[in-house]
Amino acid sequence: DAGVIQSPRHEVTEMGQEVTLRCKPISGHDYLFWYRQTMMRGLELLIYFNNNVPIDDSGMPEDRFSAKMPNASFSTLKIQPSEPRDSAVYFCASSQGGDSPLHFGNGTRLTVT
Amino acid sequence: QKEVEQNSGPLSVPEGAIASLNCTYSDRGSQSFFWYRQYSGKSPELIMFIYSNGDKEDGRFTAQLNKASQYVSLLIRDSQPSDSATYLCAVPGSARQLTFGSGTQLTVLP
Numbered sequence: 001d002a003g004v005i006q007s008p009r010h011e012v013t014e015m016g017q018e019v020t021l022r023c024k025p026i027s028g029h030d031y032l033f034w035y036r037q038t039m040m041r042g043l044e045l046l047i048y049f050n051n052n053v054p055i056d057d058s059g060m061p062e063d064r065f066s067a068k069m070p071n072a073s074f075s076t077l078k079i080q081p082s083e084p085r086d087s088a089v090y091f092c093a094s095s096q097g098g099d100s101p102l103h104f105g106n107g108t109r110l111t112v113t
Numbered sequence: 114q115k116e117v118e119q120n121s122g123p124l125s126v127p128e129g130a131i132a133s134l135n136c137t138y139s140d141r142g143s144q145s146f147f148w149y150r151q152y153s154g155k156s157p158e159l160i161m162f163i164y165s166n167g168d169k170e171d172g173r174f175t176a177q178l179n180k181a182s183q184y185v186s187l188l189i190r191d192s193q194p195s196d197s198a199t200y201l202c203a204v205p206g207s208a209r210q211l212t213f214g215s216g217t218q219l220t221v222l223p
Contacts, residue, residue, distance in 0.1 A: 033210055043157070043201065043213040056210070091156060095209055101147065102211060104156035 002026075004105035006092050012111045018080040021108045024073055025094030033102065034067055034077050035091040043091070049075065050097070082112045116140075117204050119214035127222050132189040134217050136202030139183070146185045147211060148176060149201040157201055157213075161187060192221040 005024040013019055025032045033048040047057040052069045060067070064083070069075040079086055089109050093102040116139035126132045138146070145164045149157035163169045163176040163185065175188040189196055199218045203211040 031209065042215040045210055045212070048210050097209055099145070099162075100209070101159040101162065102157075102209065104158070107156050 006105035016081040021077040023075045023092030029094035033093040038088045117214040123218040134187040147203040
Protein backbone atom coordinates (compact mmCIF):
# COMPACT_ATOMS: atom_id res chain seq x y z
CA ASP A 1 0.00 0.00 0.00
CA ALA A 2 1.46 3.36 -1.03
CA GLY A 3 -0.24 5.26 1.77
CA VAL A 4 -1.88 8.65 1.41
CA ILE A 5 -0.30 10.53 -1.48
CA GLN A 6 -0.21 14.31 -1.59
CA SER A 7 1.08 16.64 -4.24
CA PRO A 8 2.92 18.86 -4.58
CA ARG A 9 5.32 18.46 -1.64
CA HIS A 10 6.22 22.12 -1.78
CA GLU A 11 4.41 25.06 -3.32
CA VAL A 12 5.65 28.62 -3.46
CA THR A 13 3.31 31.18 -4.92
CA GLU A 14 2.63 34.88 -4.91
CA MET A 15 -0.22 36.50 -3.07
CA GLY A 16 -3.38 36.51 -5.13
CA GLN A 17 -2.61 33.37 -7.07
CA GLU A 18 -4.75 30.26 -7.03
CA VAL A 19 -3.32 27.22 -5.27
CA THR A 20 -4.56 23.65 -5.67
CA LEU A 21 -3.44 20.88 -3.36
CA ARG A 22 -4.11 17.26 -4.26
CA CYS A 23 -4.64 14.09 -2.29
CA LYS A 24 -5.09 10.41 -3.06
CA PRO A 25 -6.37 8.49 -0.02
CA ILE A 26 -5.63 4.89 0.80
CA SER A 27 -7.82 2.58 -1.23
CA GLY A 28 -10.82 1.39 0.76
CA HIS A 29 -10.78 4.27 3.22
CA ASP A 30 -14.18 5.93 3.45
CA TYR A 31 -13.09 9.06 5.29
CA LEU A 32 -10.81 11.81 4.05
CA PHE A 33 -9.61 14.73 6.15
CA TRP A 34 -7.79 17.96 5.33
CA TYR A 35 -5.71 19.49 8.14
CA ARG A 36 -3.54 22.58 8.29
CA GLN A 37 -0.54 22.89 10.61
CA THR A 38 1.15 26.09 11.75
CA MET A 39 3.40 26.90 14.67
CA MET A 40 0.83 29.26 16.12
CA ARG A 41 -2.32 27.15 15.77
CA GLY A 42 -1.05 23.58 15.61
CA LEU A 43 -3.00 20.97 13.64
CA GLU A 44 -6.42 22.23 12.65
CA LEU A 45 -9.12 20.25 10.90
CA LEU A 46 -10.37 22.12 7.85
CA ILE A 47 -12.90 19.73 6.33
CA TYR A 48 -13.68 16.05 6.10
CA PHE A 49 -15.52 13.79 3.68
CA ASN A 50 -17.34 10.50 4.09
CA ASN A 51 -17.91 8.48 0.93
CA ASN A 52 -16.95 11.54 -1.14
CA VAL A 53 -19.54 13.76 0.55
CA PRO A 54 -18.40 16.78 2.60
CA ILE A 55 -19.62 16.27 6.17
CA ASP A 56 -18.17 19.16 8.14
CA ASP A 57 -16.46 22.19 6.64
CA SER A 58 -16.71 24.37 9.73
CA GLY A 59 -12.93 24.51 9.97
CA MET A 60 -12.50 26.10 6.56
CA PRO A 61 -11.23 29.55 7.44
CA GLU A 62 -12.78 31.62 4.67
CA ASP A 63 -14.66 31.47 1.41
CA ARG A 64 -11.29 31.59 -0.31
CA PHE A 65 -10.91 27.93 0.66
CA SER A 66 -12.81 25.17 -1.10
CA ALA A 67 -12.47 21.40 -1.20
CA LYS A 68 -13.84 18.74 -3.48
CA MET A 69 -13.82 14.98 -3.67
CA PRO A 70 -15.08 13.98 -7.11
CA ASN A 71 -14.40 10.27 -6.51
CA ALA A 72 -13.13 7.87 -3.88
CA SER A 73 -9.52 8.18 -4.95
CA PHE A 74 -9.02 11.92 -5.32
CA SER A 75 -9.56 15.14 -3.42
CA THR A 76 -8.46 18.73 -3.90
CA LEU A 77 -8.12 21.72 -1.61
CA LYS A 78 -8.14 25.02 -3.42
CA ILE A 79 -7.24 28.49 -2.18
CA GLN A 80 -8.27 31.40 -4.36
CA PRO A 81 -6.90 34.01 -3.96
CA SER A 82 -4.02 32.97 -1.73
CA GLU A 83 -2.65 35.23 1.02
CA PRO A 84 0.62 35.14 3.01
CA ARG A 85 -1.26 34.03 6.13
CA ASP A 86 -2.23 30.85 4.30
CA SER A 87 1.39 29.72 4.51
CA ALA A 88 1.37 26.41 6.39
CA VAL A 89 1.76 22.68 5.96
CA TYR A 90 -1.44 21.11 4.66
CA PHE A 91 -2.02 17.46 5.48
CA CYS A 92 -4.47 15.06 3.98
CA ALA A 93 -5.42 11.97 6.01
CA SER A 94 -7.72 9.04 5.44
CA SER A 95 -9.28 6.33 7.57
CA GLN A 96 -11.80 3.52 7.47
CA GLY A 97 -13.83 5.23 10.18
CA GLY A 98 -14.86 3.53 13.39
CA ASP A 99 -11.87 2.75 15.56
CA SER A 100 -9.33 2.75 12.74
CA PRO A 101 -6.57 5.36 12.97
CA LEU A 102 -5.95 8.29 10.67
CA HIS A 103 -3.17 7.80 8.15
CA PHE A 104 -1.52 11.03 7.12
CA GLY A 105 0.09 11.94 3.83
CA ASN A 106 3.51 13.62 3.74
CA GLY A 107 1.92 17.04 3.55
CA THR A 108 2.24 20.02 1.24
CA ARG A 109 4.31 22.93 2.49
CA LEU A 110 2.72 26.08 1.11
CA THR A 111 4.51 29.40 1.08
CA VAL A 112 2.65 32.47 -0.13
CA THR A 113 4.85 35.52 -0.66
CA GLN B 114 -15.99 21.92 20.67
CA LYS B 115 -13.59 19.38 22.09
CA GLU B 116 -10.56 20.95 23.72
CA VAL B 117 -7.28 19.22 24.28
CA GLU B 118 -4.51 20.79 26.31
CA GLN B 119 -0.89 19.78 26.39
CA ASN B 120 2.22 21.26 27.93
CA SER B 121 4.10 22.56 24.92
CA GLY B 122 7.46 21.95 26.53
CA PRO B 123 10.10 21.65 25.41
CA LEU B 124 10.80 18.63 27.57
CA SER B 125 14.34 17.33 27.83
CA VAL B 126 15.30 14.02 29.42
CA PRO B 127 18.59 12.12 29.46
CA GLU B 128 18.93 8.93 27.47
CA GLY B 129 17.60 5.95 29.42
CA ALA B 130 15.24 8.01 31.57
CA ILE B 131 11.43 7.94 31.61
CA ALA B 132 9.72 10.69 29.64
CA SER B 133 6.26 11.66 30.85
CA LEU B 134 3.90 13.52 28.53
CA ASN B 135 0.55 14.81 29.72
CA CYS B 136 -2.75 15.80 28.20
CA THR B 137 -6.08 17.02 29.56
CA TYR B 138 -9.39 17.16 27.73
CA SER B 139 -12.62 19.05 28.22
CA ASP B 140 -15.31 16.65 26.98
CA ARG B 141 -16.31 14.15 29.66
CA GLY B 142 -18.00 12.10 26.96
CA SER B 143 -14.76 11.35 25.17
CA GLN B 144 -14.25 7.61 25.07
CA SER B 145 -10.91 7.16 23.36
CA PHE B 146 -7.60 8.93 23.04
CA PHE B 147 -4.76 8.81 20.60
CA TRP B 148 -1.07 9.63 20.82
CA TYR B 149 0.73 10.61 17.63
CA ARG B 150 4.43 11.23 17.17
CA GLN B 151 5.67 13.79 14.66
CA TYR B 152 9.31 14.08 13.70
CA SER B 153 10.46 17.44 12.45
CA GLY B 154 9.38 17.95 8.85
CA LYS B 155 7.35 14.74 8.80
CA SER B 156 3.71 13.81 9.14
CA PRO B 157 2.09 12.58 12.38
CA GLU B 158 2.11 8.85 12.95
CA LEU B 159 -0.02 6.91 15.42
CA ILE B 160 1.88 5.29 18.27
CA MET B 161 -0.79 4.49 20.87
CA PHE B 162 -4.52 4.59 21.49
CA ILE B 163 -6.41 3.90 24.69
CA TYR B 164 -10.09 3.42 25.48
CA SER B 165 -10.30 2.19 29.02
CA ASN B 166 -9.31 3.62 32.35
CA GLY B 167 -5.94 2.44 33.52
CA ASP B 168 -2.77 1.62 31.64
CA LYS B 169 -2.04 0.25 28.20
CA GLU B 170 1.46 -0.90 27.42
CA ASP B 171 3.15 -1.37 24.05
CA GLY B 172 6.86 -1.97 24.21
CA ARG B 173 8.54 1.01 25.82
CA PHE B 174 5.33 3.07 25.62
CA THR B 175 2.59 3.17 28.26
CA ALA B 176 -0.58 5.19 27.91
CA GLN B 177 -2.49 6.02 31.07
CA LEU B 178 -6.09 7.19 31.16
CA ASN B 179 -8.01 8.67 34.06
CA LYS B 180 -11.50 9.58 32.90
CA ALA B 181 -12.56 10.98 36.26
CA SER B 182 -9.74 13.52 36.11
CA GLN B 183 -10.01 13.91 32.32
CA TYR B 184 -6.32 13.22 32.03
CA VAL B 185 -4.30 11.05 29.70
CA SER B 186 -0.56 10.56 29.72
CA LEU B 187 2.14 8.83 27.73
CA LEU B 188 5.21 7.35 29.38
CA ILE B 189 8.28 6.44 27.37
CA ARG B 190 10.64 4.15 29.22
CA ASP B 191 14.33 3.86 28.45
CA SER B 192 14.13 6.99 26.28
CA GLN B 193 16.34 7.02 23.21
CA PRO B 194 17.60 9.95 21.13
CA SER B 195 15.41 8.56 18.32
CA ASP B 196 12.37 9.33 20.50
CA SER B 197 13.09 13.05 20.10
CA ALA B 198 9.98 14.39 18.39
CA THR B 199 6.75 16.24 19.05
CA TYR B 200 4.05 14.14 20.68
CA LEU B 201 0.43 15.01 19.93
CA CYS B 202 -2.55 13.97 22.01
CA ALA B 203 -5.83 13.68 20.09
CA VAL B 204 -9.50 13.14 20.82
CA PRO B 205 -11.86 11.77 18.16
CA GLY B 206 -15.21 13.13 17.10
CA SER B 207 -18.17 11.14 15.84
CA ALA B 208 -16.47 10.25 12.56
CA ARG B 209 -13.00 9.80 13.97
CA GLN B 210 -12.03 13.27 12.91
CA LEU B 211 -9.37 14.13 15.47
CA THR B 212 -8.94 17.26 17.55
CA PHE B 213 -5.26 17.58 18.36
CA GLY B 214 -3.48 19.22 21.24
CA SER B 215 -0.69 21.65 20.49
CA GLY B 216 1.92 18.96 21.07
CA THR B 217 4.85 18.50 23.44
CA GLN B 218 8.34 18.70 22.01
CA LEU B 219 10.56 16.02 23.52
CA THR B 220 14.35 15.98 23.32
CA VAL B 221 16.27 12.95 24.57
CA LEU B 222 19.84 13.92 25.34
CA PRO B 223 22.57 11.35 24.59
